[in-house]
Amino acid sequence: MIKIVIVDDFxxxxxxxxxxxxxxxxxxxxxxAHNGDQLWSILQEHEVDLISLDIQLGRENGLELCQIIHHxxxxxxxxxxxVEATIENQRLAAEAGASYFLAKPVSIADISEAIDLFLRCxxxxxxxxxxxxxxxLDDLFDSLG
Amino acid sequence: MxxxxxxxRLLVDDLFxxxxxxxxxxxxxSQNSNHSVQRDLAIVHGTASVRDGQVIVTDPINDxxxxxxxxxxxxxxxxxxxxxxxxxxxxxxxxHIVDIQFSSIQPRVSYDVVVSDxxxxxxxxxxxxxxxxxxxxxxxxxxxxxxxxxxEVDRYPNPASPAVxxxxxxxxxxxxxxDYPAIHRLCTARGTQQxxxxxxxxxxxxxxxxxxxxxxxxxxxxxxFRTVRLPKVAIxxxxxxxxxxxxxxxxxxxxxxxxLPASTTPHLPxxxxxxxxxxxxxxxxxxxxxxxxxxRIDVVPxxxxxxxxxxxxxxxxxxxxIVVHGSIRNGAIVKASGAVIVYGDIxxxxxxxxxxxxxxxxxxxxTVISGHHQIVYDRxxxxxxxxxxxxxxxxxxxxxxxxxxxxxxxxxxxxxxxPGILFEKRHKRLAQMVEQFVxxxxxxxxxxxxxxxxxxxxxxxxxxxxxxxxxxxxxxxxFLDKLIAFRRSLESSPTQRTVVHAKHVxxxxxxxxxNIVVKCxxxxxxxxxxxxxxxxxxxxxxxxxxxxxxxxxELGSPLAVETSVRVEDFNGFIRAQVNHPNTLLxxxxxxxxxxxxxxxxxxxxxxxxxxxxxxx
Numbered sequence: 001m002i003k004i005v006i007v008d009d010f011x012x013x014x015x016x017x018x019x020x021x022x023x024x025x026x027x028x029x030x031x032x033a034h035n036g037d038q039l040w041s042i043l044q045e046h047e048v049d050l051i052s053l054d055i056q057l058g059r060e061n062g063l064e065l066c067q068i069i070h071h072x073x074x075x076x077x078x079x080x081x082x083v084e085a086t087i088e089n090q091r092l093a094a095e096a097g098a099s100y101f102l103a104k105p106v107s108i109a110d111i112s113e114a115i116d117l118f119l120r121c122x123x124x125x126x127x128x129x130x131x132x133x134x135x136x137l138d139d140l141f142d143s144l145g
Numbered sequence: 146m147x148x149x150x151x152x153x154r155l156l157v158d159d160l161f162x163x164x165x166x167x168x169x170x171x172x173x174x175s176q177n178s179n180h181s182v183q184r185d186l187a188i189v190h191g192t193a194s195v196r197d198g199q200v201i202v203t204d205p206i207n208d209x210x211x212x213x214x215x216x217x218x219x220x221x222x223x224x225x226x227x228x229x230x231x232x233x234x235x236x237x238x239x240x241h242i243v244d245i246q247f248s249s250i251q252p253r254v255s256y257d258v259v260v261s262d263x264x265x266x267x268x269x270x271x272x273x274x275x276x277x278x279x280x281x282x283x284x285x286x287x288x289x290x291x292x293x294x295x296x297e298v299d300r301y302p303n304p305a306s307p308a309v310x311x312x313x314x315x316x317x318x319x320x321x322x323x324d325y326p327a328i329h330r331l332c333t334a335r336g337t338q339q340x341x342x343x344x345x346x347x348x349x350x351x352x353x354x355x356x357x358x359x360x361x362x363x364x365x366x367x368x369x370f371r372t373v374r375l376p377k378v379a380i381x382x383x384x385x386x387x388x389x390x391x392x393x394x395x396x397x398x399x400x401x402x403x404x405l406p407a408s409t410t411p412h413l414p415x416x417x418x419x420x421x422x423x424x425x426x427x428x429x430x431x432x433x434x435x436x437x438x439x440x441r442i443d444v445v446p447x448x449x450x451x452x453x454x455x456x457x458x459x460x461x462x463x464x465x466x467i468v469v470h471g472s473i474r475n476g477a478i479v480k481a482s483g484a485v486i487v488y489g490d491i492x493x494x495x496x497x498x499x500x501x502x503x504x505x506x507x508x509x510x511x512t513v514i515s516g517h518h519q520i521v522y523d524r525x526x527x528x529x530x531x532x533x534x535x536x537x538x539x540x541x542x543x544x545x546x547x548x549x550x551x552x553x554x555x556x557x558x559x560x561x562x563x564p565g566i567l568f569e570k571r572h573k574r575l576a577q578m579v580e581q582f583v584x585x586x587x588x589x590x591x592x593x594x595x596x597x598x599x600x601x602x603x604x605x606x607x608x609x610x611x612x613x614x615x616x617x618x619x620x621x622x623x624f625l626d627k628l629i630a631f632r633r634s635l636e637s638s639p640t641q642r643t644v645v646h647a648k649h650v651x652x653x654x655x656x657x658x659x660n661i662v663v664k665c666x667x668x669x670x671x672x673x674x675x676x677x678x679x680x681x682x683x684x685x686x687x688x689x690x691x692x693x694x695x696x697x698x699e700l701g702s703p704l705a706v707e708t709s710v711r712v713e714d715f716n717g718f719i720r721a722q723v724n725h726p727n728t729l730l731x732x733x734x735x736x737x738x739x740x741x742x743x744x745x746x747x748x749x750x751x752x753x754x755x756x757x758x759x760x761x
Contacts, residue, residue, distance in 0.1 A: 010707040012669035012686025019654045020671055020688075023512065083709055083729040083738060103736075104729060105688030105709035107673055108656065132542050132571075137549050140566055141559060 001028040002115065005042055007062070008054040008081070009034050013104070017052055017081065020111045027115065036060050043069075048076055050118055053098075055082040055089060063089075063096045070097025077118045081106060192287030193237055198280060200243045203287060211236045214243070215292040221248045221279055222295055234290070245281055245293070252276030252302040256313055256331070259339065264398040265347050267319050269310055270339040271331045276300035305332040314343055320401040321345045348404045351393030354411035356385045356427065358437060369488065370503045370646060375435040378444055384420055384435055385427040385442060387413065417443025418593075434466055436483070436500070440639045445483040445500075453489065454479060467498075472506070482518075482589070484643075491647075500643050501659070507649030516643035516658030516675070518593070522635055523658075524585050525597075529632045532578045536628065539572050540621035547618070565614030579608050596631050603627065642676060661691075684708060693717050701725030701739070718749035 004021050006029065008014040014032040021027050030046045033039040035057055042048070051069060055062040066078050077100070080093040085103030093101050099121070100114045132140075190209035193202045205211055215234045216224045224231050225244040237243055252275050259268040282294040307328045314323070327340035359382075364373045378384060393406025416422060419431050420443055429435070433446040446465030454461065454469055456476035461467065467481040472489030473496060479485060485498035488505040496502055497514045504513075514520065543563060550559045568576050583604055591598040606612065607620055616624075642659035650667040658675040669686040672678050678691045683699040689710045694717050701708040705727035710719050715733045724743040729736060732749030 010686065013707050015652055015669050016671050016687040019512070019652070023654065083707065085736065103731075104707075105690055105711045105731070106671075107688070107690050107711075108654075108671075132545055134549075137546060140546065140570060141550070141553070143566060143570065 002026055002049045002118065003028050003030045003047060004050045004052065005030050005033060005039065005046070005048050006052045007033045007035075007039050007057065007065070008052075009056065009058045010054075013054070017106065020106060020108055021052070021115075023108060024112070024115055034058075036065050039065065043073065048073075050077045050079060050115075052079045052081050052102075055080060055084050055093075063092050063098075066093065066096040066098050077121065079114050190289050191238070192289055193291035194287045195281055195284045195291070195293070197283065198245075200237070200245065200281075200291070200293075201287075202237045202239045202241065202243065204239045210289060211238055212288070213237065213290050215290065217293060217295060219295060221250075221277075222246070222293075223248070224293070247279040247295075249279055249300075250277040252300045254302045254305060254334070256310060258313060258317055260399060263347075264400060264402075265345040265396070265404075266341045267314065267317075267321070267343040267399050268339050268341045269313065269328075269331055271334040271337060273302060273334050273337050275335070276302075301335045307332055310342060318401075319343050319399045320397060321399050343399060345399045345404075346396045348396035348406040349394040350406050351409035352390040353409040354390040354413065355388050356413050356442065357388050358385045359383055362435070369505050370486070372503070375437060377433060377447065378429045378435050380429055380432050382429045382435075382444075383426045384429055384444065385437070387422070387425040387427065389425070414438065414440050414442045417441055417445070419444030419446070434483075440641075447483075448481075454494075456494075466500070473511075480517075482593075491653075498643070500641075502645045502657075504645075504647040506647075507651065508647045508653045508655065509649075510652045511654075513645055513647075513653065513655045515645045515656070516641050518590065519641045519643075519658040519675075520656065521585060521590055522638070525582070526632065526635045528578060528582055528585060529628055529635070532575070532582065533625065533628050533632065535572070535575045535578065536621065536625050539567060539575055540618065540625060542567060542571065543618055543621060561615075564616045568613055576610075576613065579604055579613070580610070583609075596627075596634055600627055600631055640675070684710075691717070695719045697721045699723045699725070701728040703742075712749055716750055718747055720747050721745075 004027055006014050006017045006021070008017065011032070011034065014034065018029050018032055022029055030048055031042045033042055039051070053062045053066055057065070062080065062082070066080060069076055069078055078098045079100040079102055080098040081102040081104060082089065083104045085101070090101045100117060102110055102114060186207050188209045189206035191203055191205040191212040193200055193212040193214050195201070200214060202212055213234050213236050214224070216222065216232055223246045224235070225246070226235060226237065226241050228242070252273070254274070255272045257270040257272065259270060261268070276299070278298045278300050280296040280298065282296045284291065284294065307325070310328050310331060311323070321343045324340070324342050324344065327342045331338065331340050331342070362376055365376055366373050390409050390411060392409060395406060396404040398404055414437070416427065417436070419429060419433055420427050421430050427442060429444040431444055431446060433444040436443045436445050446463070447468055448463045448465060449468045449470070451470045453471035454473045454477045458477060460478040460480070462480045464482045466483035467479060467485045469487045469489070472492065473479055473487055473494045474490070474492045475494070477494040479494065480497040482499040484500040485496050485502045487496070487503070490506040491504055491508045491511045491513060493510040495512045497517050499516065499518055502513050502515045546563045546567070547560060550556050550563065553559055583601055591601055603624065607616060608624065640658065643657060644659045645655050645657040645661045648664045650663050650670050650672070652669050654671045655661055656673045660676050661672050661674045661678045663680045666682045667680050667684045667687070671687055672689045674691040676692055677694045677696070678689050679696045681698060683702070684697045685702045686706045686708055689695055690713070692713050695710050695712055697710070698721070700710065700721040700723065702725055705725060707727050709729035709731070711731040712719055713733060717732050719730050719732060722745060724739050724746045726740050726742060728739045730739070730748045735749070737748060
């Protein structure tokens, strides 16, 4: 199961996101947080795979939180989910260590894409899209033993 | 008589006395001189007049003046005096030979051929230029200075022979029925005019076969949902009749080329599992509700509950409509291939209706999906678009590796291992997608869709985890062909438009391939529609996504609850009577945030952003 925490200062939005993530059978919503303090206490108590993080969290800045999460919990997949979906914010999110950016409003398909990306990152990619050269053919035959 | 009256009379007589006749003009010196001028020799001037088109000139007598003629400025008239061309005012004498020549304009007519855009008629345009014939106007009163006046008479072309137009049609190789009266009118035309002179024969359109519902059916009106439904029918009922069509008759255009009539391929609705065709009659093969749309006719069984449903009832799945005369509560799971009609609420439950979900009251803390097969097909189509190129690449690399392996001494042991190593080293994603293809569809989809069922069986017997290391190149080709055929069928199949209708919505997720209509408020919910979302009161919190349009009376809340709405179509739009702060509107990627209360907004469509701002 993919354990998810949703951080949004609006409980309505957090609830909506929770419902959308909850539609996936492979997802478990660990908790909803409305600020950084709540998030840190959840992270101390629970093992978390993915955090959905808003940029505007009242007085706090989600991007700064993202940076700290990335530093403290580098294995956590962070999805920034914001109405402020400017290119600048997306760049800042990437710089802060976010793995994905979702622009609100979020659809079921958007959530699925984020989760699928998370799953792909978890697995060995295993797909080599480079063209097959004579050298790589030899490597493949060598691996046949 | 007084002197005064005598003088007065003399003056009045003088005033009313007739003017005396002019006396013959005398040489200027005659008045004042007493030289030898004979006052009885009257001077007679020369004159000119026009009689029967000829200029008649008299010469002066006793030193009178010669007459002059004034020639009008007209390029069509030329005057010669004694063979010499003269212009303006010219002195003429009786001895002169005055010759007046006129250059008349001859009438003429030419014909143009015009073929209509549909090539079913030929018109001929007669371009008539009328002629002009000039005459000298008679002026029989002899004058000393005669102004020649010209009289113009219109001349029209002589009636043409119909052979002229027929020859024109013949030379152009036209075919069709000739309109002789029209040709005659053109031949006698006195002005430019156009007439249709030849007609091809248009194709006679056929009529496709169509379906006519049995006239005996009485519709049922539901005042709660404001719907009209066809009645329930018993097995064996004749639901509809196929009225045969007839083929059209080809026509011929004016070039003699046949014109085929429009295709009369019947667009009959698909027959559902509940009906069958018996000699052109559509007959119910089970008891249930008759459903007739543009795309489908069926008899759908109906499962009716006269009570509330809950998780205690277990998962309810039904191939037909489910009607609940109560509420669905406490974790119930209800799934119907037809419509789900709930007269009460849906609370903390999951409801899936293949043909729509109608809820009399509210939807709270629940998930409601309408048109789930269409949603699955949409997902499968997206998956196919990724899967087909990946499988194609797999097949290509398979062929490359075999070509390489057959040169090796251990070819007989190496070749069988190729598919396995390809999946392991280079195509893990393809393996995942193949598994996803089976997972996305359901057993239910296998039951209703033979193409999907066939593909699913193929995967389970050849491409599943246990078998895929043995696939052959032929297997690749077969699989690829079938996937492409399935994609084609999905792309060409009509899209369903099922609806979700509810009074209130809160903390719920609703997804519909058609419209979503909320009669009152919608709070903290996710709505996704393949067409339009209409919320007749307030939308507060949550996400709303629609393909074409969103209508909301009040968007967001005065407390600035974050609310976002997206419309995906380029020409889509969002309308709201009141738009509170902290809402986000997005139409086809164009986003705008609201920081103040706005009224009567319309965002998207042809008007980029239109609102009366800050009228609180």
